[in-house]
Amino acid sequence: MSANNRVPRQLAAPEPTWFVDTDVVILGSGAAGLSAALALRPVRDVVLVTKDILAAGSTNWAQGGLAAVLDPNDSIELHVQDTLEAGAGLCDEGAVRELVSEAPTAIRYLMELGAAFDAGDSSGEIALTREGGHSHNRIVHAGGDQSGAEVQRTLDESVRLAGVQVVERAFGLDVVTGKTANGTRAVAGVRVAMLDSNGGVESVGIVTARAVIIATGGYGQVYASTSNPPAVTGDGIALALRAGVEANDLEFIQFHPTVLWSGPEATGQQALISEAVRGEGAILLDAAGQRVMAGVHPQEDLAPRDVVASAISRRMSEAPAGVDDHVYLDARKIEKFEDRFPSITASCLAAGIDPQRELIPVAPAAHYVCGGVKATLDGATSLQGLYVVGEAACTGVHGANRLASNSLTEGVVAGTRVGRALSWKLPEEVSTVDEDVEGALIDSYHRAALRSAMSRYVGVLRTPDGLKAAARILNTLGANASADVVPTRKAFEATNMLTVAIAVVEAAHTRQESRGCHRRTDFAEPRTDWMRHLSCRIVDGRMEVSA
Structure with a gap:
């Protein structure tokens, strides 16, 4: 790309x-x-x-x-x-x-x-x-x-x-x-x-x-x-x-369907509302009070995560009752919720929500990487x-x-x-064997732009224009890599994040289908010719993707 x-x-x-x-x-x-x-x-x-x-x-x-x-x-x-x-x-x-x-x-x-x-x-x-x-x-x-x-x-x-x-x-x-x-x-x-x-x-x-x-x-x-x-x-x-x-398989990032929604400006680590809550009987509702998963999958609220996260994202895009950035989890019928889920209860109460009496606002967030080093x-x-x-x-x-x-x-x-x-x-x-390779880093302050681009353009539902925009932003950040950047933990991390993000975007753009937790708006269904793995590799300092 x-x-x-x-x-x-x-x-x-x-x-x-x-x-x-x-x-x-x-x-x-x-x-x-x-x-x-x-x-x-x-x-x-x-x-x-x-x-x-x-x-x-x-x-x-x-x-x-x-x-x-x-x-x-x-x-x-x-x-x-x-x-x-x-x-x-x-x-x-x-x-x-x-x-x-x-x-x-x-x-x-x-x-x-x-x-x-x-x-x-x-x-x-x-x-x-x-x-x-x-x-x-x-x-x-x-x-x-x-x-x-x-x-x-x-x-x-x-x-x-x-x-x-x-x-x-x-x-x-x-x-x-x-x-x-x-x-x-x-x-x-x-x-x-x-x-x-x-x-x-x-x-x-x-x-x-x-x-x-x-x-x-x-x-x-x-x-x-x-x-x-x-x-x-x-x-x-x-x-x-x-x-x-x-x-x-770096394009396959699982977005947990139900992370506690803490407001439109919230960033960083968000409190997880475990899938086990739905396992105990909680159901997903939109802001209009309609069930999100009814008729979407035979297992409804206990469907696989990619199905649930995609369904939530699509429902949010419809903005029921004018709400386009979260849905709700109704766990009010779970008995002894506080005993079964003490950490979740604490997170909800800290956000001013009583999960035994109120709906819990939730939205998908990056949770688990299905791919990795082969x-x-x-x-x-x-x-x-x-x-x-x-x-x-x-x-x-x-x-x-x-x-x-x-x-x-x-x-x-x-x-x-x-x-x-x-x-x-x-x-x-x-x-x-001594390898004469010059090192470089990007400044840690680039992390904010990187993370914003990934969430905005490479989230649950991916568009071709969004992936291109993400690639442009990441390549601009990469052009700032230098041996003169002061080495710190945050600079090391920012450089590693850039490397991985570029690989994710390239793989997501290359895979022209929707499969598992990789969803493309322009290729909405899985394709048999894409039932294969994509491999990312650095060759001469450049990220390459091959099937």
Whole structure:
């Protein structure tokens, strides 16, 4: 679409002044990264690098829970079919079957580590609920709507007890590469910037390792309105792209249908109203009091997220009763709402809404990335020694649209698998090769324009003119990249956000159909000739997309 699409080939930073060697270095501290670290110990020495504190990522904010077949009336086959249906023809069925088959074991593993999931009736069995796209109750939850926080707490404590070296306020900049004995390009470690409490760079060093695991999550903060916390800026995906690794399906961004609407000027992280609320019986209404999902899908309010988000967006565009920026969630018939959803209740009350007596204003917001760095469920990529797990990876499990609550499960399963595999065998040792690549950054103040453009033009419903406008804005921002920009956490993040945003726009423009959570107004239906993946890759400093 654009003749530019230029992105920095490396993040500009001071020269390294220190060196550390380990077996495996992990970037990211959510469920996937922590699960990998735990599975690696005590066999391997592990350094876990996180740019903030351990609990700053998306895992801690996950409300719904983890999907797994634990009900005797449910089955692995039904969970597989639900996942494939949500994925709209782009799932890798083999990867889906592996994930779904290992999910129950992952839940029991977390319980062995001390996770306290909510119990059901007096029998003491785990309580199971249902979310959009699921044909049976199979969502395990904790503290009502604090499932992610419980998983994060459990893994945090276990990782520290296991002797993992955790380095907080450390930013993974770029991988260091080298050659194996037979001349194959491979990972030799990662450049890391140590940050002060304000995000300034204190020093830069190199952590050499036989394996680097990226577990940095998605890129929700590329959008002005998102359910993701501030740390989720696409760092690992951008790092992998700069290393020459492909990223697939980046156009498929799941917009959670029901994020608390806080007014037309609200930006940044928005409070999530979990899909589990609809699972317990809440329904969507427009400002005129008409149901949004009636007649749209057989599962109505429990339809897959892409269907619900699209239906809400279309209804808002009709401006019923003059309201075009939100709809309402009616949860007033849910008994003991405050006990079942304490975090959501607190968010609503903070906004002046009593969810047990009033309608909750909601709107879609960027929530989850279905694509990512092309990897197997064991984390392996095309670059020897580089592994990617969790939301940063595209394993084929989610296809064009993730089934609710499969993501936390995937993080634990994939993280454990890569950790176990590297415990058994590490990649070949690599001799470092100096690559003379000039780094660059964009100023952090460009973040506002970037995020505004992505929300305005690359949201739930995408137009050809909007995508072109977004590309023009992003390329203008990219033209400001310079080695003279002061290196800070915010500048590193802004540059990574730009890299990912350019890839998203190019992929969204290239895919001329509507499928899953990619919706084009000019191509309203899926097309059989587009039942394929798009790959983004940086070639000579330029973002390229291929089918």
